[in-house]
Amino acid sequence: MGNDLLNMIELRDFNLPTTKNEDWKYTNVAPIMKYNYVLGTSLGNEDHLSSVLDEYFFQDFDYYKVVFINGIFAGKLSDLTGLESGIIVDSLSNFQKNNSELLSKHLNKYSAIDNGFNELNNSLSSDGLVVYVPKGKVVDKPIQVLYFNGDKTENVLSVPKNLIIAEENSQVSIIANYHGIKGKEYLTNVVTEVYAGKNSIVDLYKIQLEEENSFHIEKVQAYQESNSLFNHYNFTFGGSITRNDINTCLNDENIESHFYGLYLAHKNQHVDNHTFVDHAMPNCMSNELYKGILDGESRGVFNGKILVRRDAQKTNAYQSNKAVLLSKSAVIDTKPQLEIFADDVKCSHGAAVGQLDEDSEFYIKSRGIPQDIAKSMLIRAFAADVIEKIKIDELREQINHLVFEHLNRVEVKNN
């Protein structure tokens, strides 16, 4: 990548949040600002990457393949063969050319600019993923999107802007798979908007496996119409500083939303998950289950906000977040935030932080199983209820594998 001075980004020009901001109290972004970034641009000739990148895809199931390099669509590396006509999976820039009316109806309509990172994405982004599923269509295979970021010699900033449009009675499953290259520090700053039309089902998996010297920020904002179901599965393994904002607005009746999260951190990793479920209308249901496994000197942050507005009677809203600390130096800050203005609702939240259970460990060891495997079994057990929610069978065991690989612990597999 050429060092084009015009592409050099000055992060100070953007009003990035500080720890004085209540929503960023535990996440100091100063380390991100230590570097000067160049904006990710197209690589031009990318054919040679094809075989290299294949290993980053989750395997053993059929999927439509999409690749983004530093936030820019790599059409030659993508494979959408067999996609039913009418369904569009494309880059934001192509979609803009061919479907400008549809785009302007949805783009930037759901996500407001809440902070400097959103602003950074909004002013610099020229590309991203667009998935458009028209009324009544079902995408027959998951769409697996590899975002491959970073560079060997430059600090790269990638700013993909993604838009998922699922019209009435449609169904789609998307796996956003974030990876990077071993090299210089880089920043991935994503905004994803999801429109879930009436009676639609949208499954969005995010598996973040960026390099250890990278920074990863994403805001997901969903907007749901009546009877829609939005499932978000959020797995964090990589990155030095990670911040996810996962938001949904339930703006009609009989809507269902599920947020599942599993985050692992070791060494000095910092993982911050903020979720916000906005119950605006009656008879909706939301359920959140977040779990963290923290080792080394890592730090986790969980902030789960549920807002039940005055009109949102008969709301069912649940939230559970648990963290297990594998070392004495790991830290978790967790804050449930329930704001309820309706009177006929069922809401609950629970938070728990602890170590691996000693009685359980003794039980396993009393069968002749050594301590390291006993601990791995308990780690798997802890993560199980989140991982079991993954609907794609083959993906489940691959995620389990990543748990042990990332924590550098002996793997326990079911076979």
Added chain:
Amino acid sequence: MLVIKNLKANVEGKEILKGINLEIKAGEVHAIMGPNGSGKSTLANVLAGNGGYEVTEGEIYFEGKDLVELAPEDRAREGVFLAFQYPIEIPGISNATFLKTALNEVRKYNGQPEATPKEFMELLREKSGVLGMDPQFISRSVNVGFSGGEKKRNEILQMLMLQPKLALLDETDSGLDIDALKIVSSGVNVFKNKDNAVLLVTHYQRLLNYIVPDFVHVLSKGRIIKSGGKELALELEEKGYDWIKNDELIEENV
């Protein structure tokens, strides 16, 4: 096989076992009975090496080896097995994975080859058959969603699979209806032979109708206050523990 001398043990700083002496030989079935809080479960947990219990004095020798020095996993590999009063649930780990891992660890330690998948399945089919367990259970997570009876049955299955030398059954009869009790007991009866030994820890005599002990010991306040044959259990059932406690008082007053 097992020799316990003047064993004292603490839980959270409080002395629970106050000098236990007991010897168990191969081929024997012993029952430890006693009221709640007498230290029965503590004894079983101390023998299995539960880290929550601290041995403060005395000795435990198993097949000539100092058990106190061994980690719980090594005790298991040497042939000590504890069937838990409250078996633990392990979501995400199938019974197959759990049993296979345990079996192969025990075999490895004893210089035996690991079980092939075929061997493992045959062994499992044979042992689960004894307990009338639905073969489907093997792909379910360990004890998750199991009824109390299923959990106890699973403990006995683990015992049958691992073939320990000494089986400690901690209140295995508690919470079982009569049918489950019969099944669990038949599992233990299939297990016992002249080369291994069983230590039953129980509050009630009921279990001893199905697993007949050679020796019965009464534990009270951390000490064995009376030992006898199987008829002692019947006497306890009839007269209650107070009878012995009074006896003990009389002895102490003499």
